[in-house]
Amino acid sequence: MIDALKNIFNVPDLRKRVFYTLGLLAVYRVGGHIYVPGVNAAALTRWFSTQGGNLFGMFDLFAGGNFKKFTIFALGIMPYISASIILQLLTVIWPYLEKLSKEGEVGRKKITQYTRYGTVLLSVVQSLGIAFWLQKAVSPQVGVPIAPDGWGFRLMTVLTLTTGTAFIMWLGEQISERGIGNGISLIIYAGIIVGLPNAILSTWTQISDGQLNPIGLVALLGLMSGVIAGIVLVERAQRKIPIQYARRVVGRRVYGGASTYLPLRVNTGGVIPVIFASSILAIPQTLLQLGAFQQYRFFQVFHQQIEYSMPFYNLLYFAMIIFFCFFYTSIIFNPMDTADNMKKYGGFIPGIRPGKRTAEYIDRILTRITFGGAIYLGIISLLPVFLISGLRLHLLWPPAVGNFFDRILPVDFIKEGLNVRFYFGGTSLLIVVGVAMDTVQQIEAQLIMRHYEGFLKGTRIRGRRG
Numbered sequence: 001m002i003d004a005l006k007n008i009f010n011v012p013d014l015r016k017r018v019f020y021t022l023g024l025l026a027v028y029r030v031g032g033h034i035y036v037p038g039v040n041a042a043a044l045t046r047w048f049s050t051q052g053g054n055l056f057g058m059f060d061l062f063a064g065g066n067f068k069k070f071t072i073f074a075l076g077i078m079p080y081i082s083a084s085i086i087l088q089l090l091t092v093i094w095p096y097l098e099k100l101s102k103e104g105e106v107g108r109k110k111i112t113q114y115t116r117y118g119t120v121l122l123s124v125v126q127s128l129g130i131a132f133w134l135q136k137a138v139s140p141q142v143g144v145p146i147a148p149d150g151w152g153f154r155l156m157t158v159l160t161l162t163t164g165t166a167f168i169m170w171l172g173e174q175i176s177e178r179g180i181g182n183g184i185s186l187i188i189y190a191g192i193i194v195g196l197p198n199a200i201l202s203t204w205t206q207i208s209d210g211q212l213n214p215i216g217l218v219a220l221l222g223l224m225s226g227v228i229a230g231i232v233l234v235e236r237a238q239r240k241i242p243i244q245y246a247r248r249v250v251g252r253r254v255y256g257g258a259s260t261y262l263p264l265r266v267n268t269g270g271v272i273p274v275i276f277a278s279s280i281l282a283i284p285q286t287l288l289q290l291g292a293f294q295q296y297r298f299f300q301v302f303h304q305q306i307e308y309s310m311p312f313y314n315l316l317y318f319a320m321i322i323f324f325c326f327f328y329t330s331i332i333f334n335p336m337d338t339a340d341n342m343k344k345y346g347g348f349i350p351g352i353r354p355g356k357r358t359a360e361y362i363d364r365i366l367t368r369i370t371f372g373g374a375i376y377l378g379i380i381s382l383l384p385v386f387l388i389s390g391l392r393l394h395l396l397w398p399p400a401v402g403n404f405f406d407r408i409l410p411v412d413f414i415k416e417g418l419n420v421r422f423y424f425g426g427t428s429l430l431i432v433v434g435v436a437m438d439t440v441q442q443i444e445a446q447l448i449m450r451h452y453e454g455f456l457k458g459t460r461i462r463g464r465r466g
Contacts, residue, residue: 007447014180014446021179024171025190031073031167032066032191036160038153039070039134043146061427064191072164074130075123077187080169083118085272087111092331119169120162127161128154180446181439189435192428220387227383231433234376237266239369241362246346264366267373268333271430273324274381277317278427281306301397309389311396318378325374326367335362380430 009015035041048060048068060067063076091097091111100107131154134147147153168187175183206212212220240261284306305312339359341347348354352361 008443011446014443017178017180017446018443021175021181021186024175024179024183025186028064028073028168028171028187028190029194031164032064032069032071034072036070036072036074037156038148040146041069044068044070044134047146061192062188064188064194066191070134072160073168075126075161075165076191077165077168077172077184079122079126079165080115080119080172080184081275082122083115086118087115089331116169120166123162123165124158127158130161131157181442182435185431185435185438188431192432227380227429228433230376231380231430232437234266234373235434235437238263239266239365240264241349241365243342243347244350246348262338262362264362264369265373266369267377268366268370269325269328269373269377270434271427272328273321273374274377274427274430276324276328277320277381280320281313281317305397309385309392311391311393314382314385314391318382321378321381322371322374325370325377329366329370333366335359335366338362377430381427 008018045068059076059078062078062081063074066073066076087097091101097111097114100110103110131147134157135145135149135153169184172183172187175181175186177183203212203217207214207217240263243260243262245258245260304310306316307313336356336359339355339362342349342358343354349358349361352358
């Protein structure tokens with residue numbers, strides 16, 4: 001490992017790429033301390049202290065904490081992610097985009113251009129909505145307005161946040177082109193990992209105050225290591241379907257006759273199903289906080305039951321993750337197209353007839369491994385909820401059901417959790433581990449290409465796409 005790190009700086013081109021990446025990430029972090037003019041930052045911080053697990057918390061995660069502080073990067077890279085997902089969905093239903101996606105590099109550049117336009121459009125709409133919301137929001141307890149009224153503040157907010165998002169998008173593209181790793185993923189990674197020191201300090205404070213004993217800390221560190229190992233194992237896991245290409249003669253040349261395989265990832269959708277599930281659940285959580293809904297008893301109870309970490313919320317969250325795993329996989333991978341391409345070039349799966357039978361065979365295998373990947377994503381996403389607040393089955397509605405679970409659950413930590421403020425799972429850990437694997441794999445590929453040893457002697461590190 002140490003020798004591999006030394007080799008990184010022995011290769012001039014690789015050293016330049018690493019320093020270029022670190023420099024642009026530093027620029028991103030500096031921008032996270034430049035506030036949008038006109039916003040009462042203290043009042044906004046007090047307002048955010050009353051929020052938890054809703055749509056704003058989801059935005060703040062991908063904005064690297066900038067949304068909570070309302071800096072020039074408050075929108076983060078979320079508009080770009082949303083535009084990319086929308087373009088992927090439209091590719092399936094819009095023949096023009098489907099044709100572009102099959103035109104190679106030229107089509108890819110055109111879709112990238114449309115994604116940029118969509119990012120700017122979404123940024124304008126979101127920033128204008130945020131400006132209206134800030135002008136109506138009032139800091140709790142103190143009652144201080146968060147932002148001044150008038151179109152001057154709204155236009156300044158739209159201009160600042162849209163420019164910030166476009167600049168982040170440019171940073172990500174520059175990192176991908178001239179640096180090392182995927183720029184957009186590394187920006188999200190940097191925004192999440194910057195909270196690691198505070199998490200460690202919070203855990204140390206819990207130990208000092210006696211809330212967490214040393215034995216419990218060792219057990220939690222072991223659990224965290226096991227979770228990370230499980231994420232690495234599943235993210236690298238593939239189901240390899242053997243493919244044989246028939247030998248054919250074209251002119252005086254012989255083509256085919258080779259054996260290869262079709263790799264199907266266990267977690268094909270990556271972290272996208274978790275993002276979809278969290279975003280959709282966050283919408284009713286945010287809307288039900290409006291005064292128009294709070295005056296009705298039904299909406300009050302429903303809002304309480306779908307709050308973050310409540311049993312009904314966990315059940316819906318888990319079910320939506322499974323649904324979106326299958327939904328997103330069906331969009332980005334078409335077994336019929338794969339079977340047609342194999343048949344076109346003389347490929348076949350041994351024992352399976354080419355064409356429709358091959359598509360059905362691939363679809364059957366993909367369904368099985370996607371189900372396993374969906375269960376894995378659901379468990380990883382709900383693990384931090386269990387550690388922090390437990391199952392909370394005793395709070396179910398109606399009260400008779402909650403009292404029943406309160407009597408039959410003997411252990412308090414099952415009901416109330418361990419009150420651990422360190423994030424041991426969920427979207428954050430999935431992104432951090434996945435991006436780290438991809439980046440290390442790219443660095444190792446650069447080293448091996450230049451005849452240097454990789455990070456692990458005698459083996460090759462594979463990222464999620466490797």
